[in-house]
Structures are given as structure tokens and as C-alpha cells.
Amino acid sequence: MKTDKGSAFIGRKRPVRGQRGIFLVPTVQLSISTVVLLFIGRGFLKLLAAMARRPIATMIVAVLVAGWIAWGPVTLLTVLGITALTTVAVVMTWRYADPVSYGKWFRAPVRSRWRRRWVYGRNWQPAMVLTGLARTVNDIEYAPYVRRVHSSNRRDLVQISMLAGQLPADYLAVADQLAATFGAVRMTVRRDSDPSRVWLDFHKTAELAALPPLDHRPRRSKSSVA
Structure with a gap:
């Protein structure tokens, strides 16, 4: 036209x-x-x-822009440097003063968020497609959704929402492929109290991989994480 x-x-x-x-x-x-x-x-x-959707990132950017306008680049960089050094000093002091609370309230949440974003977030969709766990209906691709990640030195517990019609046995059938994809030596499957969800237990070390598989009986989410 x-x-x-x-x-x-x-x-x-x-x-x-x-x-x-x-x-x-x-x-x-x-x-x-x-x-x-x-x-x-x-x-x-x-x-x-x-x-x-990202209020914390928005607030940080707003504070940086306000600091740039009010103080100028040199003063802003000085304040940021002092703040960063102070934060590192506080975290290191906390680590050595109370390792238990440091691991529970800082190290574990940070590691879990990091691995959810950079390990499972980046590789999840290709892994679901290549292992056959993703489905395409009416030209729309559906994949299991990662709900939580609890990470430690020895294992990653990943809670997912299964697709309609899937069973925990479907994930157990491709456990070796998923373990190799996400850098684990072994993966076991654990049921959740919600029948539509399942926990994938990625064993990072050979010692943990040698243990017997986890009990597959339904449990509550909190007890499953523990």
C-alpha cells in the first residue's frame, strides 16, 4: 500500500x-x-x-544518579570506595566472629542466588529441551519452572514445578544427563508435599554421591530442604 x-x-x-x-x-x-x-x-x-519488577536495582541507580548530581564523580567514587571497603571489613569480621550465623544468613543465601541465576538460570531451558522434559504445544514451548535453589558446598537442592502429565520418574530417567549438565557427580530425585513439584538433589562431591538415594516418600518442603 x-x-x-x-x-x-x-x-x-x-x-x-x-x-x-x-x-x-x-x-x-x-x-x-x-x-x-x-x-x-x-x-x-x-x-x-x-x-x-526490580525495585532494588532501581533504587541503587537512583541513588547513584543523585550522588553524581549532588557531589560530582570524584566525591561519589570516594564514597563508593569507602562504603565497599567498610562492607568487606564487616563481612570478614562477621565470618570469623560467628561462622554459624554467617553461613546461615549470608553465605548460603548468596551462593543459592548466584547458582540459581548463573548455573541453573542460563542452562535450564536448553537442558530441558535436550533431555526431552520440555514440551511444545501449539507452537508454544513449555518447560519445568525452577522455584527454589538451596546450595551448599556439597549439594544443590533445586525445587521445580513439573509440567502437566509429568512424574518424578521422568526426571530420574535423565538424572545422569542433568548431573553432567550442571556439573554434579550424581543427581537424585525427591518428592515434595505438593504433587506437582519435585526436588532435584545435585551431589557435587564423590562422598555425597556414594550415599544411598534420598527417600522418595512425600514430605513437607521444609523437611525436604533439611
């Missing part, structure tokens, strides 16, 4: 219920400036949505 210079037509094809074929939705002629403003507005709305 021809358009005049400085304008554009917006429209799309939609099926009509009860009729064969398609028809063209009536187009609207807009100026190029209007189209540009619409794209800018759409990008701004996406930015607001991203900020709402």
Missing part, C-alpha cells in the same frame, strides 16, 4: 469468526512524528515496568 511522504499506515490482518480467509483491518494514517512518539512512549512504559 502506498503512503504519502511523512506518514504511515498502521493495521494488521485478523481472522473473522465464521468466515474463511482474512480481512485487512482498516488502516489509520499517522505522521512520522506521531509514530516516533508512540515508539518512545512504548519504550518508556517498558522501562517503568522493568523498574517496578
Whole structure:
């Protein structure tokens, strides 16, 4: 369809219920400036949505921008350097003063978040597809969802939501492939109190891998983590 210079037509094809074929939705002629403003507005709305989903990151960026404007780059870098050194000193003091609480409230949560994002988050979808645990329905791909990750030096406990029609035995059948994908020497499967969920226990060390498989009887989530 021809358009005049400085304008554009917006429209799309939609099926009509009860009729064969398609028809063209009536187009609207807009100026190029209007189209540009619409794209800018759409990008701004996406930015607001991203900020709402990540409030902590948004707050950090806002504080940095405010510090840059109020103090300038040199003062801001000095404050950030002092804050970083103080934080490291506090964490190291905490580590040696009370190793138990440090491991429970700092090291374990940080390790768990790190491995969920950088180990399981990046490799999860390809692993589900290549092991046959993902399914495609009506050209839409569905994959099991990672709900939690509890990581320690010796094992990773990964709680997932299974797809409809799947059983824990489906994951046990590809345990060796999943263990090799995520850098474990062995993987066992453990049921959750919710029948639609399951725990994947990735053993990182040979000592733990030599232990007998975990009990597959239904348990509560808290007892499963322990």
C-alpha cells in the first residue's frame, strides 16, 4: 500500500469468526512524528515496568544518579570506595566472629542466588529441551519452572514445578544427563508435599554421591530442604 511522504499506515490482518480467509483491518494514517512518539512512549512504559519488577536495582541507580548530581564523580567514587571497603571489613569480621550465623544468613543465601541465576538460570531451558522434559504445544514451548535453589558446598537442592502429565520418574530417567549438565557427580530425585513439584538433589562431591538415594516418600518442603 502506498503512503504519502511523512506518514504511515498502521493495521494488521485478523481472522473473522465464521468466515474463511482474512480481512485487512482498516488502516489509520499517522505522521512520522506521531509514530516516533508512540515508539518512545512504548519504550518508556517498558522501562517503568522493568523498574517496578526490580525495585532494588532501581533504587541503587537512583541513588547513584543523585550522588553524581549532588557531589560530582570524584566525591561519589570516594564514597563508593569507602562504603565497599567498610562492607568487606564487616563481612570478614562477621565470618570469623560467628561462622554459624554467617553461613546461615549470608553465605548460603548468596551462593543459592548466584547458582540459581548463573548455573541453573542460563542452562535450564536448553537442558530441558535436550533431555526431552520440555514440551511444545501449539507452537508454544513449555518447560519445568525452577522455584527454589538451596546450595551448599556439597549439594544443590533445586525445587521445580513439573509440567502437566509429568512424574518424578521422568526426571530420574535423565538424572545422569542433568548431573553432567550442571556439573554434579550424581543427581537424585525427591518428592515434595505438593504433587506437582519435585526436588532435584545435585551431589557435587564423590562422598555425597556414594550415599544411598534420598527417600522418595512425600514430605513437607521444609523437611525436604533439611
